[in-house]
Amino acid sequence: MKNTQGEVWVFAEQEEGKLSEVPFELLGKARELADRLGVKVGAVLMGSGVEALAKPLFEGGADVVHLVDDPALKVFRNKAYRHAMVELVKEANPQIVIFGATHMGRDLGPSVASALRCGLTADCTDLQIGDYTDKKTGEEFKNVLMQIRPAFGGNIIATIVNARNWPQMATVREGVMKPLPRDAARGGDVVRHGAHLDGVEIPVEVVEIIRKTSSINLKGARVIVCGGAGVGSKENFKLLHDLAAALGGAVGGSRAAVDLGYCEHERQIGQTGVTVRPALMISCGVSGAVQHLAGMKDSAKIIAINTDKDAPIFQVAHYGIVGDLNVVVPKLIKAIKQ
Amino acid sequence: MKSYNCVVCVKQVPDTKRVTGDAMKADGTINRAALPAIFNPEDKCALEAALRVKETYGGTVTVITMGLPAAKAILREALMCGADRAVLVTDRKAAGSDTLATSYILSQAVKKFNPDLVFCGRQAIDGDTAQVGPQIGEKLDCAVVTYLEKLELDGDVAIATRDIGTGVETCRAQLPALFTVTERLGELRPFLMRRVMEFKNAEPEMLDCAAIGCEDSRCGFAGSPTSVNKIESVVLAGGDFKEVSATDDGIAGLVAELVKDHTIG
Numbered sequence: 001m002k003n004t005q006g007e008v009w010v011f012a013e014q015e016e017g018k019l020s021e022v023p024f025e026l027l028g029k030a031r032e033l034a035d036r037l038g039v040k041v042g043a044v045l046m047g048s049g050v051e052a053l054a055k056p057l058f059e060g061g062a063d064v065v066h067l068v069d070d071p072a073l074k075v076f077r078n079k080a081y082r083h084a085m086v087e088l089v090k091e092a093n094p095q096i097v098i099f100g101a102t103h104m105g106r107d108l109g110p111s112v113a114s115a116l117r118c119g120l121t122a123d124c125t126d127l128q129i130g131d132y133t134d135k136k137t138g139e140e141f142k143n144v145l146m147q148i149r150p151a152f153g154g155n156i157i158a159t160i161v162n163a164r165n166w167p168q169m170a171t172v173r174e175g176v177m178k179p180l181p182r183d184a185a186r187g188g189d190v191v192r193h194g195a196h197l198d199g200v201e202i203p204v205e206v207v208e209i210i211r212k213t214s215s216i217n218l219k220g221a222r223v224i225v226c227g228g229a230g231v232g233s234k235e236n237f238k239l240l241h242d243l244a245a246a247l248g249g250a251v252g253g254s255r256a257a258v259d260l261g262y263c264e265h266e267r268q269i270g271q272t273g274v275t276v277r278p279a280l281m282i283s284c285g286v287s288g289a290v291q292h293l294a295g296m297k298d299s300a301k302i303i304a305i306n307t308d309k310d311a312p313i314f315q316v317a318h319y320g321i322v323g324d325l326n327v328v329v330p331k332l333i334k335a336i337k338q
Numbered sequence: 339m340k341s342y343n344c345v346v347c348v349k350q351v352p353d354t355k356r357v358t359g360d361a362m363k364a365d366g367t368i369n370r371a372a373l374p375a376i377f378n379p380e381d382k383c384a385l386e387a388a389l390r391v392k393e394t395y396g397g398t399v400t401v402i403t404m405g406l407p408a409a410k411a412i413l414r415e416a417l418m419c420g421a422d423r424a425v426l427v428t429d430r431k432a433a434g435s436d437t438l439a440t441s442y443i444l445s446q447a448v449k450k451f452n453p454d455l456v457f458c459g460r461q462a463i464d465g466d467t468a469q470v471g472p473q474i475g476e477k478l479d480c481a482v483v484t485y486l487e488k489l490e491l492d493g494d495v496a497i498a499t500r501d502i503g504t505g506v507e508t509c510r511a512q513l514p515a516l517f518t519v520t521e522r523l524g525e526l527r528p529f530l531m532r533r534v535m536e537f538k539n540a541e542p543e544m545l546d547c548a549a550i551g552c553e554d555s556r557c558g559f560a561g562s563p564t565s566v567n568k569i570e571s572v573v574l575a576g577g578d579f580k581e582v583s584a585t586d587d588g589i590a591g592l593v594a595e596l597v598k599d600h601t602i603g
Contacts, residue, residue: 015504076502077509078472078482103503107484110469114441114476119563122437122467132567146567152354152464157570165563203481203512207497211505223602247602271466280601301601303592304579314579319592323584331586335593336602 002166004143006095007042007064008034009167011085012057013104014047015076019056021219022100024179026172027061029127030098031180034063036129037143042066042094046084048074051190058188061180065188066092070195075206076104080197082111087196089116094167096145098127101171109171119162120169121147125176125275132161144168150271150294175219175275216250216266223249223280226269226296229256230285230306231325237262239329240284246336252276254292270295282332284325288313305329340493341396342513344388345453347444347474348381348401348416350409351464377412380459382526384519387457387489389420389527395491397454398422402447404432404440410542417537418529424542425451431547431557437465439561441473446550448474455496456516460485471518481515487522 010026012019027041034041043062045053047069054065068084085108089097097112099105101123113120126148132141145168147160162168218224225244231237237251244251253263255270269276270292281299286292288304288311296302297316304317305325314320321328352373388399400423401416403409413424427447435443448456456478458471468484475482481496487506488499496511501520547557555561582592597603 020504078475078484082476103485103501106468107472107482110437110441110467110472111476111482113469114438114473117438117563119436119438120469121564122465122469134565147564151466152352155354155571158566159568160564161567162564203515204483205510206507207510208508209502209505210507280596301596303582317579319582320579321582321584321589321592328584328589331584331589332593335586335590338590 003093003095005039006093006167007040008037008096009042009044009066009094009098010062011097011099011105011108012043012045012053012065013076013100013102014045014050014053017047017050017053019053020102021179022102022174023057024060025174025177026098026100027057028179029172029177030096031061033096033127033129033145037095039095040064042092044068044085044088046073046081054188054190056182058186059182059184061186063188065190066193067190068193068195070197072197072202073195075209076108077202077204077206078107078111079200079204080195080202081108082115083197083200084195085112086115088193089167091193097167097169099169099171101173105171109169113169116167118165118167118169119160120171121149121160121162122171124149124170124172127170127172132163134163145170155290173275175277212266216264218250218252218267218269218274218276221250221276221278223247223282224252224269224276224278224299225249225282225284226252226254226286227257227262227284228254228286228292229260230287231257231262232285234262236326239326243282243329243333246333247280249278249280254286254289256287256289283313283317284329286313287311288316340491342391342454342491343397343451344391344399344455344457345448345451346381346385346388346399346401346416346421347448347456347458347470348385348403348412349378349459349462350375350403350405350412351378351462352376354463375408375411377415378459378462380461380519380521382459383521383523384457384459384517385416385419385421386526387486387517387519387523388455391455391489391491392420400425400451400453402427402444402451404428404443404447413542414537414540415529417540418533419527420530420533424540425545426542427545427547427550429546429557431552431554434559434562435557436562436564437467437469437473438563439557441470441477442556442561443547443550443552444470445474445477446552447545448478450545450550454513456480456514458516458518460518460520468518471516475516478514478516481511481513483509483511483515484518486517486519489517
């Protein structure tokens with residue numbers, strides 16, 4: 001049922017009792033949408049013994065935290081989380097539900113949408129409130145969620161609406177929405193809900209989780225040096241690490257560089273990798289496939305270094321250096337050190 | 339030892355990595371006809387997962403796709419690689435299906451084969467939604483294991499290793515189960531030469547929505563809650579960057595500018 005007074009929800013995913021940055025990115029956008037609609041922001045917090053996480057969620061923009069605390073929700077399992085979430089949506093009837101396009105969100109979101117038979121738009125890069133006219137019937141809808149996402153390998157940007165079957169649901173690309181500054185003075189209401197899992201058989205048991213102890217943090221990096229196929233070898237990639245070190249930045253790679261084995265998969269920037277928007281992106285030997293550009297074009301400053309002056313990367317660059325990166329990068333390191 | 343019936347859901351997709359200017363129509367939409375149609379890459383990995391199960395434990399591999407008759411091409415490829423049965427669900431009623439309607443139709447088709455294991459590629463390269471797999475799983479109400487990297491079977495239990503983004507999880511899933519498979523599972527094996535000749539003109543079994551018991555109201559446009567409001571082709575702004583010469587002076591000047599505007603330093 002369409003509840004135009006319903007809250008705007010974010011699914012505040014946690015692992016091992018910790019929230020990542022993603023729920024805060026979602027809250028930043030949810031706050032904007034809810035203020036436009038004149039409704040509250042609700043954060044859905046699921047897990048076991050996680051009530052303490054309500055406070056940071058209030059500080060990040062939530063008005064209400066819907067807490068579902070149950071031992072069966074200790075680790076994420078599709079069926080348990082899906083079931084609890086579906087019951088919660090039926091009970092509280094939000095108008096919008098946003099998930100992070102993380103592994104968990106892209107597992108849970110579609111399952112919940114399927115069970116509720118409502119729409120879900122994947123991997124949105126923007127969400128807005130607007131009016132929509134059904135071109136076939138001429139029917140008009142006020143204040144619906146415009147779900148904006150790249151599709152077709154990043155070659156088109158589509159705006160999707162879900163005007164009839166509410167709640168309107170979307171997953172949102174990581175690193176795209178801006179979190180609000182945390183406000184320690186903000187508080188809100190914790191509303192407890194049951195998980196409704198009595199008698200529900202959960203067909204999956206988690207045996208072991210090995211967390212990545214990756215030191216690669218592209219999202220948090222202020223400066224990123226990114227290499228492409230043009231770097232030419234894994235050895236040459238060391239040069240990029242030297243440049244990043246000189247700037248206190250991180251090293252990323254295009255899909256081509258990852259496929260060629262020049263750098264680790266965790267470093268991949270682009271549509272199927274990480275979306276980044278650092279203060280400075282130095283792009284070395286990257287041709288600039290549209291899938292790659294989709295993941296980095298919002299960097300504040302982009303320097304492109306490429307031997308091919310017609311490479312598409314130059315279309316998004318603020319500074320372009322046409323030349324061999326093996327010559328240019330050492331010069332850059334030298335200039336920075338001075 | 340138990341053997342397993344596997345169903346693999348596959349999709350024929352336009353090769354979005356090859357979009358060039360010619361593939362864009364004047365109105366900014368994609369001319370799909372100008373792009374080569376290929377076997378969705380991660381669906382190939384899903385097929386490989388099923389073929390490995392058959393190889394190790396015995397059983398059958400049935401490949402299902404929903405699409406136009408042209409999609410027979412990828413079903414033939416699957417047969418050439420070792421699949422036993424190929425099924426094409428094709429129906430005008432399915433036109434305009436979003437992920438919810440697609441997963442409904444495919445789940446109806448999958449049910450017909452009563453599988454122990456269902457494999458889907460994690461996502462298709464035209465939509466990149468990764469939604470259809472988990473949604474089929476919800477409709478089958480079976481165990482759902484996404485981002486599968488490795489699989490072993492022990493009676494009625496699957497021991498699966500999956501990528502959870504922040505690490506790697508090992509879980510035990512009760513069969514029947516649905517898996518979405520990533521490239522990390524491994525590449526699809528090459529065609530078997532003797533099967534290439536055998537299946538190059540093979541005709542798949544054809545099913546329409548009625549044959550798999552679909553309600554019309556849940557198929558195609560009627561069964562799709564989402565609609566596309568607007569499509570814009572990506573026009574990258576800019577093009578007027580500042581060219582810096584690859585000399586010591588040029589680069590020193592660039593660094594000085596970045597320091598001055600507080601980008602670095």
